Structures are given as C-alpha cells and as structure tokens.
Amino acid sequence: MHGIPDHLYLDPSSAHRSSLLAEFCKRLGTKLQHHAPGRANATGSVEKAHHIVETQFEGRFRFTAVHGLEELQALADKWRMHYNATAIHSRHGMSRNAAWQKIRAEQLRTASREALAAVCHWGHVERTVSGSMTISVDTKLPGIGKQEYDLRNLANYGVVPGDKVLVELNPFRAPDIYVIKTMPDGSGLTILFRSIP
Numbered sequence: 001m002h003g004i005p006d007h008l009y010l011d012p013s014s015a016h017r018s019s020l021l022a023e024f025c026k027r028l029g030t031k032l033q034h035h036a037p038g039r040a041n042a043t044g045s046v047e048k049a050h051h052i053v054e055t056q057f058e059g060r061f062r063f064t065a066v067h068g069l070e071e072l073q074a075l076a077d078k079w080r081m082h083y084n085a086t087a088i089h090s091r092h093g094m095s096r097n098a099a100w101q102k103i104r105a106e107q108l109r110t111a112s113r114e115a116l117a118a119v120c121h122w123g124h125v126e127r128t129v130s131g132s133m134t135i136s137v138d139t140k141l142p143g144i145g146k147q148e149y150d151l152r153n154l155a156n157y158g159v160v161p162g163d164k165v166l167v168e169l170n171p172f173r174a175p176d177i178y179v180i181k182t183m184p185d186g187s188g189l190t191i192l193f194r195s196i197p
Contacts, residue, residue: 002110003108005030006031008033009034010035011035023123027171028116056079056083111171115174118140118174122169124167126164129151129160129163130161131161132161133155133159134148134150135149135179136149139169149193149195150193158183165181166181167180173192176192176195178191179191
C-alpha cells in the first residue's frame with residue numbers, strides 16, 4: 001500500500017500547522033485539513049489503529065525474544081501483511097488489501113522517495129531565462145543532477161531572454177519541472193517542462 005493522498009486530515013498541533021508541512025502538501029496537491037481544537041475524537045481512527053498494533057503485535061513481545069532492529073522490522077512486516085490481508089474492516093466489510101485493490105491505476109498518485117525529498121528541500125527556485133530561451137536547474141535528484149529546459153514555448157506568453165521565472169520540481173514526473181511566471185495582469189502562468197534530452 002503506497003501513494004500520495006488527495007486529502008490529509010490532522011490534529012491542530014504545531015507540527016501539523018507548520019509552514020513546511022503546508023508547503024510540502026501544496027506542492028503534492030494534497031489538501032491539508034485540521035480538526036477543531038479539543039475535538040480529538042475527529043481523528044480517533046488513528047488512535048484505534050495504534051491500539052490494534054499495540055494489542056495485536058506489540059503485546060506478543062513478552063513471549064518473543066527480538067535480537068535486533070532488522071528482526072523487529074521483519075516481524076512487523078510479516079504481521080502487517082497478514083493483518084491487512086485477513087482482518088475485516090467494519091466500515092466497508094472487507095480486508096484493507098481488498099479495499100486498496102479498488103483503487104484504479106489512474107487514481108493512484110505516486111512519486112519516488114528521492115523526488116519527495118527533493119520537493120521538500122527545493123522550494124521555489126528563481127531562474128533567469130538565457131538568450132537561447134533555456135534555463136539550467138539542479139534537480140537535486142541522485143543520478144539526474146543539473147538539467148537544461150527549453151522555454152521557447154513561453155515566448156507565446158511574452159517571456160523574453162533576461163526575464164525571471166520561478167521553478168518547482170514536479171514530484172510525480174521528476175525531473176520535469178513547473179515554470180511559474182507572473183503575467184502583466186497579475187495572474188500566474190504555470191507550465192510543465194521536460195528536460196532537454
């Protein structure tokens with residue numbers, strides 16, 4: 001089970017309200033929502049999930065010797081796979097794996113771990129359009145590094161050499177980037193660009 005959520009519902013703690021998390025979710029296209037203070041029951045299903053792990057997995061440790069972190073991870077993975085395949089969820093009447101299989105390929109949003117880390121560290125990067133209507137960007141992705149992007153299509157929108165554009169990494173199609181240009185009327189233009197092969 002993997003993928004980037006469309007919505008993320010959290011308690012209103014300071015960590016969950018940080019600008020870092022808000023900006024990261026915005027770049028991933030994930031709607032971030034917090035429940036009202038004092039309404040901890042709104043995220044009670046998370047507490048219930050923790051309770052299941054504590055009672056059905058961690059509770060067995062008093063009868064099991066674990067000799068290292070790798071062994072603990074292997075036991076956790078084995079328990080998780082069995083639980084998700086066999087335990088019937090009361091909300092939808094099927095196992096978690098069966099419910100997950102209902103997600104169609106076109107609904108699943110994924111990105112590599114490296115792309116997610118790069119998005120977290122990137123922010124918006126300002127670049128100056130060169131005389132040949134290109135920009136150079138360090139993607140900060142292992143094995144990909146610095147890439148060149150041809151922005152000649154932006155000439156149709158009045159962009160000329162020497163103009164400044166903002167760039168952000170597309171986590172779903174890295175090393176593709178979004179180029180963002182503020183237009184004279186104040187509107188924002190965002191276009192996806194692929195690197196020059």
